Amino acid sequence: MDLTNSNNGIFNNEAGPSTSKSAQLSPKDTLQTDEMTANEIFKSIEELELKEKLNRDNLQASREETLKIFLETQKILNDVLAFKNDMEHKVQDITATINSIKPIPDFDDIMTLVDLKDIKSKAKKQGKKSNKFNS
Structure with a gap:
């Protein structure tokens, strides 16, 4: 006996005849x-x-x-x-x-060089004068 589609609604959510789409x-x-x-x-x-x-x-x-x-x-x-x-x-x-x-000489080094040049030039002048006296 199939109770799923019975009219008594025991296994359906609502009482009465089955309303599922496949049944209709x-x-x-x-x-x-x-x-x-x-x-x-x-x-x-x-x-x-x-x-x-x-x-x-x-x-x-x-x-x-x-x-x-x-x-x-x-x-x-x-x-x-x-x-x-x-x-x-x-x-x-x-x-x-x-x-x-080469590094740039400082002021004292420059003055020393100038003094040395003066001394050399004076020595040369002195040397020339002494040569004149000797001749």
């Missing part, structure tokens, strides 16, 4: 409902596949953009390192040039 639809109606459900399922599947493809395409585009940015950043970093190395070489050249320059 004819086989033709059920087939149409199943076709509509199948179409909705296929449509949902197609939409999900399209969304998945879009997500994959977006992910691939994002990866490509990230790679492009990474390569640009790497190029900039290489340029910065080349500039740094160039500047280090220039600093070394300038330092070598500065170290090769």
Whole structure:
């Protein structure tokens, strides 16, 4: 004895005759409902596949953009390192040039040199005078 569709409502949520859709639809109606459900399922599947493809395409585009940015950043970093190395070489050249320059004598050293020149020139003059007296 099937009690699920009985009129006494023992297994139904409401008393009285059964009101479930499957009990009210004819086989033709059920087939149409199943076709509509199948179409909705296929449509949902197609939409999900399209969304998945879009997500994959977006992910691939994002990866490509990230790679492009990474390569640009790497190029900039290489340029910065080349500039740094160039500047280090220039600093070394300038330092070598500065170290090769003799220091500027201070004022006392200059005056001493002037005094020495005066002494030499006076000595030469004295030497010439003494040569005149000796001849």
